[in-house]
Amino acid sequence: MAIKRTSKKKKPASKKKKILHLFIRLVIYFIAFSIAWVLIYRFINPPITWLMIQRNFENSEVPKKVIKRKWINYEDISTNLKLAAVASEDARFMQHNGFDTEAINQAFKRNQLGESIRGGSTISQQTAKNVFLWPHRSWLRKGFEAWFTILIEALWGKERILEVYLNIIEMGPGVYGAEAATQFYYDKPATSLTKRQAALLAAILPNPRVWSPNRPTNFINRKTNTILRYMPYSKIPE
Known part of the structure; x- marks a missing residue:
């Protein structure tokens, strides 16, 4: 027993x-x-992202299976657009290791004061999310996002991160990446963007299906002017 x-x-x-x-x-x-x-x-180069797939099946003004996208190498992307994207989305891109702790602390303090908080993921975090993960928000996805952010910072480096970001980012209805956006909005290659055109494209990034660089609202014009002021101080991979 x-x-x-x-x-x-x-x-x-x-x-x-x-x-x-x-x-x-x-x-x-x-x-x-x-x-x-x-x-x-x-x-x-990533052939497609989950967001592209989702957008392609959503009811919208974009016909099914129409995706405007053309990959271009880092050196062929307008320096003006690189500077504008960093100035708009991630001012400390070259300084942090994927996570902008200073911005996180500032956001926490503003939250404590009851002020509005900017969304504020770094370019590295946005790239990790857009390339490897599904669009819907959850704590699980945030955990995976942090892991993939660490990996791309360690295994890609800043130049590759910015190259991928500017080739897959949504820039309009069915429009993804710098080359497709400049052809769509300005009918010209991405190498020839002026500073203002680049700043306008960067200004619409948070909501490119609503805002347009060709029909900028007062808010977008103000944001564009702010980006133009910060572009000379932005740092990008050479």
């Missing part, structure tokens, strides 16, 4: 150990898979 009681006590412990081992294996597999995925996209 004593032996039977001992075996009964060991079964739950054995089951818990199996579950723990399974969990550890799954975590290891996920880490290995995610590192491999990020390394692949260091050398191969």
Whole structure:
């Protein structure tokens, strides 16, 4: 009888150990898979994003399966647009390691005072989210976003991050990336954007399906002027 009681006590412990081992294996597999995925996209351009797929199936003014997009290399993207994007979206892009702790602290203080808070993800975080994750917000997705942000900062570097960001970012209804946007709005290549045109494109990034650089509201014009003032102080990969 004593032996039977001992075996009964060991079964739950054995089951818990199996579950723990399974969990550890799954975590290891996920880490290995995610590192491999990020390394692949260091050398191969992402063919599509979850947001593009979602937008393509939403009821909107954009016909089904119409996506305006053309990949261009980092050196072929207008320097004006690179500076404008950094000035608008992530002023400390070259200084942080993917997470702008100073901006987070400022946002927390403003929240304590009851003031409105700017959305404020860094360009690295936005790139990680847009390339690897689904669009809908959740704490789970935020956790994955942090992990992929760490990976692209470590395995890609700033130049590749900014290149991917400016090639996949939504810039209008069915329009993704710098080249498609400049062709769509200005009928010219992305290498030839003026400072104001670049600043206007950067100004609409938070809501490009509502705002347009060709029909800027008073708010967009004010934001564009602010971006133009900060562009000379922005730092980008050379």
